[in-house]
Amino acid sequence: MSDFHDHAHVIAPPALLAIALLAAGIVLHVLWPVPFLPQSLSRTSGLALLVLSPLPGLSALLLMRRVRTSSMPGVPTSALVITGPFRYSRNPMYLTFALFHAGLAVFFNSLSLALMLPLLVVILSRGVIEREEAYLTRLFGDDYQRYRAHVRRWL
Secondary structure: OOHHHOOOOOOOOHHHHHHHHHHHHHHHHHHOOOOOOOHHHHHHHHHHHHHHOHHHHHHHHHHHHHOOOOOOOOOOOOOOOOOHHHHOOOOHHHHHHHHHHHHHHHHOOOHHHHHHHHHHHHHHHHHHHHHHHHHHHHHHHHHHHHHHHHOOOOO
């Protein structure tokens, strides 16, 4: 089997991981609603994060469609995309998940949701991103290594 027909073998679909941790944070918030910010700051800041959070992921998704490569980690990748939002983050779609999660935590002033954010970042980093990086290294070799050396994983 060639590397082209392989895929990253991530632990679970990244969106499912993000939704599961959001749900866990919401359940904990309902059971134990603990604020962590001044109320005057939470609504405005949270709303700003929520409004801005889709931008990196949406622009990355549109760019990947334009170059005809999959955005799904369980599907083979056909192109190394390094333009658009990928100039600033190797993982703009996962950055969108984290920003959206942070926006909800801030907007609802929920310590429970806020505490789930680092867990989301660790799970995505270890269970998804590291596996994708290994796959992309196998697939694109030195080109991916050069890109990886110049662009941060998150921001």
